Amino acid sequence: MTEQQLPVWADPAVSPADLDAQGMSRRRLLRRAGLFGAAFALGSATTPALAATDADADADRHLGGDDPHLAYLVGDHHVHSVYSHDAKYTFSQQATAAARYGLDWMVFNEHSNVGHARYGAALEHREILRARAENPRQLIFQGLEWYIPAAEHATVFAAPGPHEADLLTRFELAYDGKLLGYDKGGAADPDTARNEAHAVKAVTWLAEQRRSGYVDDVLVLANHPLRLGIDSPHELRAWRDAAPEIVIGMEGAPGAQGAAIPGWRGSASIRGEYENRPSDQSWSGYPADAYLTYGGFDWATATVGGLWDALLAEGRLFSITSNSDNHRTVFDTWKNGDWAPGRNFDNTGRLPDPVDTGTPQPGSDFWPGEFSRTHVGVTRYGYRAVMAGLRAGRVWVDHGHLLDGLDVRLKRERDHGPGVTLGGRLRVRAGERLTLCVTVTTASRANPQGILPRPAHVDVVRGAVRGPAADRDGWRAPDTRVVHTTDVGGRTGTYTLRIPLTAGEESFYVRLRGSDGNRHGTGYLGAAVDPHGPVPHTPGDGDPWADTWFYSNPVFVDVTGAR
Numbered sequence: 346m347t348e349q350q351l352p353v354w355a356d357p358a359v360s361p362a363d364l365d366a367q368g369m370s371r372r373r374l375l376r377r378a379g380l381f382g383a384a385f386a387l388g389s390a391t392t393p394a395l396a397a398t399d400a401d402a403d404a405d406r407h408l409g410g411d412d413p414h415l416a417y418l419v420g421d422h423h424v425h426s427v428y429s430h431d432a433k434y435t436f437s438q439q440a441t442a443a444a445r446y447g448l449d450w451m452v453f454n455e456h457s458n459v460g461h462a463r464y465g466a467a468l469e470h471r472e473i474l475r476a477r478a479e480n481p482r483q484l485i486f487q488g489l490e491w492y493i494p495a496a497e498h499a500t501v502f503a504a505p506g507p508h509e510a511d512l513l514t515r516f517e518l519a520y521d522g523k524l525l526g527y528d529k530g531g532a533a534d535p536d537t538a539r540n541e542a543h544a545v546k547a548v549t550w551l552a553e554q555r556r557s558g559y560v561d562d563v564l565v566l567a568n569h570p571l572r573l574g575i576d577s578p579h580e581l582r583a584w585r586d587a588a589p590e591i592v593i594g595m596e597g598a599p600g601a602q603g604a605a606i607p608g609w610r611g612s613a614s615i616r617g618e619y620e621n622r623p624s625d626q627s628w629s630g631y632p633a634d635a636y637l638t639y640g641g642f643d644w645a646t647a648t649v650g651g652l653w654d655a656l657l658a659e660g661r662l663f664s665i666t667s668n669s670d671n672h673r674t675v676f677d678t679w680k681n682g683d684w685a686p687g688r689n690f691d692n693t694g695r696l697p698d699p700v701d702t703g704t705p706q707p708g709s710d711f712w713p714g715e716f717s718r719t720h721v722g723v724t725r726y727g728y729r730a731v732m733a734g735l736r737a738g739r740v741w742v743d744h745g746h747l748l749d750g751l752d753v754r755l756k757r758e759r760d761h762g763p764g765v766t767l768g769g770r771l772r773v774r775a776g777e778r779l780t781l782c783v784t785v786t787t788a789s790r791a792n793p794q795g796i797l798p799r800p801a802h803v804d805v806v807r808g809a810v811r812g813p814a815a816d817r818d819g820w821r822a823p824d825t826r827v828v829h830t831t832d833v834g835g836r837t838g839t840y841t842l843r844i845p846l847t848a849g850e851e852s853f854y855v856r857l858r859g860s861d862g863n864r865h866g867t868g869y870l871g872a873a874v875d876p877h878g879p880v881p882h883t884p885g886d887g888d889p890w891a892d893t894w895f896y897s898n899p900v901f902v903d904v905t906g907a908r
Contacts, residue, residue, distance in 0.1 A: 353482070365749075365790055415722035415739060415766065417750065418731060420450035421713040422488065422500045423568060423600060423668035427696040428465040429456040429490070432672040433681055435698055436472045439671065439713060440483065446714030446793065450484035450721075450731050452502045457492055457521040462514055464694025470510040477505070484728055489513045490568065493584075494520070494527035494547070495540035496576045497569060501551070504562040504728050512551075512560050520547035529575050529626040541580060545587045552588040562732045566666060567595035571635050571643050571652075572619055574627035578652060579817040585656075585663060593736055594663050597646035597653070597896055598744065599638070600670020602716050604709035605887030609675065612885035616641045618709055630818055634869065640860065640879025640894045641744055641887075645820075649806055649868050649875035654822035657854050657899055660810040662768055664735065664898050667717040667742035673708030674715075680706050715793050716889060718743055720751070722766065738768020738898045745893035747798045747861060750786030750839070755779060755855065755900045758845075767898040773848045774905045781805065781844040781855060781900075787837045794890045799837070801862025802877070805829040805844060810852040810901065826874045827858075834862065852904045857897040864892040 353359050354368030361369060425432035426439050434442075436453065443451045453469060455461055466489075473487050487509055488502030501516065503509040520543065522528060527540040551563050565584070570576040584592040599617035604610055613620060617638045623631070639647035646653045646665050656663040682697030690696065711717065722739030723730040734740070741751045755771050756764030758778040765771040773779065783803060791797045808825030831842050846855065864882070868875025879894060 413724050414763070415724060415734075415752070416726075417720040417722050417741075418449035418484075418726070418734070419714065419718050419720055420448055420452075420484075420731065421668045421717065421719060422452040422486075422502065422566060422666060423454045423490075423596070423670045424451050424713050425455060425490075425670070425672050426453055426469070427698065428453070428461060428469040428694065429672070430458055430460065430690045430696070431456065432696070433679060433699050434671070436469065436476070438699075440476055440485065442712035443714050444480075444483055446712055448483075448714040448718075450486070450728075451713055452486040452488040452500060454488040454490045454500050454502070456490045457517045457523055458690070459524070460690040460692065460694040462517045462524070464692075466510055466514050466517070466694070468695055484731060486728065487513065489517055491516070491547075491565075492521050492523035493567075493576075494522035494525065494543040495529040495537055496522070496544060496580050497567065497573060499568055500564075500566045502564060503560045504732055506561050508560050512554055512563065516547065516551065520544075520550065531625045541583070544580070545583050548584050548588040548592050552591045555591065562729060563591060564732055564735060565592045566664075567592075568668075568670070569599040569617065569619075569643065570595050571631070571645050572599060572617070573621055574623055574631045574636055577628035577630070577818060578655070578820050581652075581656065582814070582817055585661070589661065590736065593738075594665055595645070595653075596643065596668060597665030597742060598642040598667040598717060600668055600711075600717065601709040602641055602744065602889045603675035603711055605882060605885055605889075606675060607886050607888060610707070610709065610885075614885050614887070616882065616887045616889055617643070619643075628818075630820065634881075637881045639869070639881055640864065640892055641889055642879060642894060642896070644869070646896065647879045648870060649827055649878060650808075650822050650825040650870045652820040654806075654808050654825040655814065655820050657856075658808050658811055658822040658825065659813050660852060660854075660901065662738045662899070662901075664738050664740050664768070665742060665896060666719040666740065667744065668719065669711055669713045669715070669717050671710045671713055673706065674710050674712055675708045676705045677708055678702050678704055678706060716744055718746070739766060741767065741857075741895060741897040743893070743895035745794070745796070745798050745861070745890055746788055746792035747800060747859075747893045747895050748785060749788050750784070751857075751895065751897065752784040753857060753897055753900065754782045755846075755902070756782070765900055767900060770901040770903055772903045772905065775848055775850050777848045779846040779848060779902070781842075781846055783842040783844065783857060784839065785833065785836075785842070786839045792890070796890055798861055798893060799834070800859045800895070801832070801834045803831045803833055803842060803857060803859040804877075806856045806858060807846075808854055810854060821870075827868075827876065827878075830877070833859075848902060848904050850904065852902060854899040854901045856899040858894065860894040861892070
């Protein structure tokens with residue numbers, strides 16, 4: 346086993362007084378799980394013992410047993426640098442910012458193009474290897490922002506290993522829609538069917554590289570799925586079905602959350618830069634309202650009973666994340682450097698280093714970890730542990746540092762164990778009484794905007810599980826709704842909500858949501874479904890710090906004898 350440097354919050358030599366609440370929470374969970382101090386050996390990406398630990402935990406979860414205690418690592422799988430043609434910052438600037446804002450892991454998710462495939466991927470890989478050696482506390486993945494044939498973008502990233510960069514380059518050259526010209530031409534274009542099929546071949550190929558052992562692990566997450574409306578429901582289902590162990594979810598909230606700060610970009614600006622309207626390439630079944638963000642979240646996620654719930658109603662996990670998509674940070678003073686004569690991205694694969702102008706430059710993004718965060722539950726500290734946590738669905742997300750911690754457990758009322766957590770499955774009999782235990786740790790310090798955020802409510806969303814969708818383009822889950830709301834305004838510190846549930850005659854899932862209570866209204870599908878959900882902001886007036894939400898992945902309940 347390769348020894349690595351302990352993260353500050355896991356290092357017993359660091360006094361508890363020097364840790365913030367989130368660090369204390371992780372340390373407490375590690376201690377309870379028996380992983381603190383000497384027992385918390387940090388494994389490299391190729392540690393066999395780590396894989397065995399994650400496999401055992403996954404086996405317990407699928408049998409409906411008690412899940413282990415978890416520590417949540419904070420990360421971002423969608424960050425760009427000078428190795429993306431449309432970004433600005435050096436690798437070091439992004440990694441430094443991520444460390445400053447408390448990220449444990451991050452993915453450099455560079456855009457595909459000729460320059461990147463020929464030069465940039467290899468150049469960046471050398472920087473990543475140096476960074477891993479110099480600071481093993483920071484888990485840095487190399488990724489690719491894949492232009493999905495006939496669709497939008499996706500994050501593709503692999504576990505560190507001898508073939509991680511080669512895998513991404515081979516994939517980019519063989520399957521990237523931008524390089525191949527495999528766009529969505531519209532429903533009447535015969536190439537659209539071919540291009541959609543090529544996307545399925547792509548994720549199938551990735552799955553084979555994992556099965557063959559060419560790489561230890563690889564994951565795919567769809568990015569900003571409703572920004573252009575070209576990720577149709579049947580495509581999302583096709584990618585998931587072709588490689589469910591690889592295509593594990595989508596961004597629940599896009600980056601570019603600073604796009605609509607009042608007076609910044611313009612009167613028509615929308616959070617996430619969701620400023621598009623249906624085009625000839627868009628799937629015709631989406632309403633016009635699908636092209637907006639709701640409380641900063643994509644319509645597919647924010648709509649109770651909508652597309653995300655329709656996928657979950659099939660009884661299969663499909664995770665959500667929240668990320669910076671950082672290209673150009675709001676109010677930042679750096680600009681792109683100038684090219685030397687004869688040099689361009691196609692023949693270098695790297696932008697010139699940026700130059701500090703001293704004057705705020707155009708931008709819509711926040712630094713990694715500054716505003717958007719994805720929290721992943723792990724039992725060990727390491728690359729494969731993060732990927733295993735993502736695949737298992739042990740994920741919750743927040744904006745504006747709304748919470749320091751969230752732990753969710755569902756168990757039978759009569760059970761004394763910890764219960765099943767996010768992404769897991771609990772097997773029960775019809776009519777059994779259940780308890781949903783939600784442990785919230787409120788923010789202990791001001792966020793980067795200087796605001797001490799406080800959650801106002803915690804909502805429980807429940808939906809029936811009906812099996813595979815008869816309509817592959819269906820985006821509604823008519824039996825999903827908010828079933829319980831707890832007012833938590835004024836509560837601080839760590840507290841546990843115990844919410845009673847009863848298993849009916851059919852299987853179901855529950856997921857959580859909450860906000861600071863500053864902006865909400867009737868949900869998209871009506872008050873009977875969601876009486877106080879997120880709503881769009883007025884164009885140009887979308888201060889993200891004044892409208893923050895958290896969401897969790899679901900817990901599934903398999904009812905014995907369910908229809």
